[in-house]
Amino acid sequence: MWTEQDNKLCQSFEFADFRAAFLFMTQVAEIAEAMNHHPWWSNVYNEVMIKLSTHDAGDVVTEKDRQLAAAIDLLLENRPEA
Ligand SMILES: C[C@H](O)[C@H](O)[C@H]1CNC2=NC(N)=NC(=O)C2=N1
Structure with missing residues (x-):
């Protein structure tokens, strides 16, 4: 589930x-x-952490992130396989 922390959508x-x-x-x-909207993310082995915010809007969560x-x-x- 996405949670909003520090002006980012995180999962x-x-x-x-x-x-x-x-x-993935x-x-x-x-x-x-395709959306011209890019994630911050990190990956270690089988885990991917994604944090979404909009730099152009001042690093806050916008409709683009949603x-x-x-x-x-x-x-x-x-x-x-899900
Ligand atoms: C120039 C380009 O359209 C912008 O830098 C876009 C690209 N991707 C982006 N991705 C995210 N996450 N935030 C942005 O503000 C953003 N801006």
Whole structure:
């Protein structure tokens, strides 16, 4: 579940292994490019932590962040292995 902390929408995602985590990241990267809205994220092995905010609006959460979060949720809901 996304939580709002320090003007960012945050969520950590855990995958089976690094390969699955990196596949997720490549899929999110394509969505982010299409939306021209890019995540801050970190990855260690099977964990991806994402924090969304809008720099252009002064580093606060905007509708763009909510839309990217919703697109990420949809991506995970539609995973064949989910
Ligand atoms: C120039 C370009 O449109 C902007 O820098 C976009 C790109 N991606 C972005 N991503 C995020 N997360 N916040 C922004 O303000 C932002 N701005």
